[in-house]
Amino acid sequence: MSKLSLLDLGFFIAESEASPKHVAGLLIFKRPPKSGAAFAKNLYRDYLAATAVKPPFNRIIQFSLNALPHWRATDHVDLNQHVFFHTMPKGENDRKALYALVCKLHTPMLDRSRPLWEVHVIDGLPDGQFALYQKMHHAYADGITMARWTAECYSNSPSDVELTPVWTQKHGGHGSRAKQELLDLTWKEVTGNTRRFLGIGRLAAMLFLESIKLTKNAIALPFVSSAKTPLTGQVTSGRQFATAGVSMNRVNAIRTRTRSTLNHIALTCLDGALRRFLVDQGVELRRPITIQMPVNLRKEGEKTAGNKIGIIQVELSPPTDDPYVRLRNIGYSLRNVRTMVDSVAPEAIESYTIITGLVAQIAEMLKLSNKMPPMGNTLVSNVPGPKEHLYIRGARMEEMHPISTLPPSNLLNITLFSYAGDLFFGLIATDELPNLERLGTYVQEAFTELEQSVSDAHA
Numbered sequence: 001m002s003k004l005s006l007l008d009l010g011f012f013i014a015e016s017e018a019s020p021k022h023v024a025g026l027l028i029f030k031r032p033p034k035s036g037a038a039f040a041k042n043l044y045r046d047y048l049a050a051t052a053v054k055p056p057f058n059r060i061i062q063f064s065l066n067a068l069p070h071w072r073a074t075d076h077v078d079l080n081q082h083v084f085f086h087t088m089p090k091g092e093n094d095r096k097a098l099y100a101l102v103c104k105l106h107t108p109m110l111d112r113s114r115p116l117w118e119v120h121v122i123d124g125l126p127d128g129q130f131a132l133y134q135k136m137h138h139a140y141a142d143g144i145t146m147a148r149w150t151a152e153c154y155s156n157s158p159s160d161v162e163l164t165p166v167w168t169q170k171h172g173g174h175g176s177r178a179k180q181e182l183l184d185l186t187w188k189e190v191t192g193n194t195r196r197f198l199g200i201g202r203l204a205a206m207l208f209l210e211s212i213k214l215t216k217n218a219i220a221l222p223f224v225s226s227a228k229t230p231l232t233g234q235v236t237s238g239r240q241f242a243t244a245g246v247s248m249n250r251v252n253a254i255r256t257r258t259r260s261t262l263n264h265i266a267l268t269c270l271d272g273a274l275r276r277f278l279v280d281q282g283v284e285l286r287r288p289i290t291i292q293m294p295v296n297l298r299k300e301g302e303k304t305a306g307n308k309i310g311i312i313q314v315e316l317s318p319p320t321d322d323p324y325v326r327l328r329n330i331g332y333s334l335r336n337v338r339t340m341v342d343s344v345a346p347e348a349i350e351s352y353t354i355i356t357g358l359v360a361q362i363a364e365m366l367k368l369s370n371k372m373p374p375m376g377n378t379l380v381s382n383v384p385g386p387k388e389h390l391y392i393r394g395a396r397m398e399e400m401h402p403i404s405t406l407p408p409s410n411l412l413n414i415t416l417f418s419y420a421g422d423l424f425f426g427l428i429a430t431d432e433l434p435n436l437e438r439l440g441t442y443v444q445e446a447f448t449e450l451e452q453s454v455s456d457a458h459a
Helices: 006-013 039-049 095-106 143-152 179-211 248-258 262-280 323-343 346-365 436-457
Strands: 022-030 059-062 070-073 083-087 117-123 129-137 239-247 290-296 309-315 378-384 395-403 412-419 422-430
Touching (some): 006 346, 022 095, 022 143, 039 083, 039 117, 039 129, 095 117, 095 129, 095 239, 129 395, 143 378, 239 248, 239 395, 239 436, 248 262, 262 323, 262 378, 262 412, 262 422, 262 436, 309 323, 309 346, 323 436, 395 412, 395 422, 422 436
Parallel strands (some): 083 117, 290 378, 378 412
Antiparallel strands (some): 022 395, 059 070, 117 129, 239 422, 290 309, 412 422
């Protein structure tokens, strides 16, 4: 038996048919040279034969009246309930059709009576390509951990054809602990609680000073975003998915010229794209867009499973038509956020995340999300991925697209994922958000505009 952290448990409390709490990835592969048309089908069959399922992929969530929710390991996992095969029909196998299938797979909740994960092999894409869509419940792990697990189950060379499905690997943080480890863990919980309370006090003071305007942009406040935008409201079932992507060479060129980070540049492009998207819908904000941004709370080198993240609010740029000015404004905001995160204990950030998330979740459960201000206009996360191409049985992975879940009151979630020289933007939204594909186009156009603005500023 393994207990859940409060963050892990929160994903079950927040879950509903309209708002399932699993996250996923869409991986696009190119078949190896001289491989047959049955390559993907054979891969699926080999997956079904990989029956040595390791934690957490053999764990089922248990709820009862006389015990706290916990994970229970099962001795038998029927892979036919977790691994599936699809063939795209000829003439209906372009990206639009693929994304439509992915949305259909991403919409329903995972069955809680069995381990909470699925892998779908999708064949029949043009030019010898096939795809893997894999999803698992967010209570298993956060995005950074899932990205690491994914990278570990693929090879770095086309000549390495050994198959190591993610569910057959032993992942850190799930093994049994020795007695001394348990004693150490107890001591860490005691000291951690002390840091938690001190940090919460410091964080509360910072929020209070910002709310009465004795500080300016030292920390962004939750629940102050405008509720009157198409990006927010009551989350409903049905999903749509879109992507955008830019070369990391282009990103790095701007980083070098402006001394910015990847986050600065990506958020600058998203800020411009979101404002243009909102203008299309007849909404022109006079104040900065506020995003929710997950931050990794693990120490350097820590590889625990489960969730160890905090979610904080970040104000982007005040309205401006100059992308370079927008970049500088966002850089200022992110430096303030970094100072805030570094000044309080990770336990305090975690508690803040739980408290604000609970308020938002209660509003969603009471169907008040259309009436009260949301925590932010959207959620944007950044998950670093492998820098080199990965392979499965010689098939090169060409693209990795993240597909996340929607937080309460947000109809859009954006995840950044860097892989093999490209930066991918994964956009997931409810069916109610209009023209999501256009937003993906605006992201790429905003990047080009930023390049030009930076070039002009440094001419």
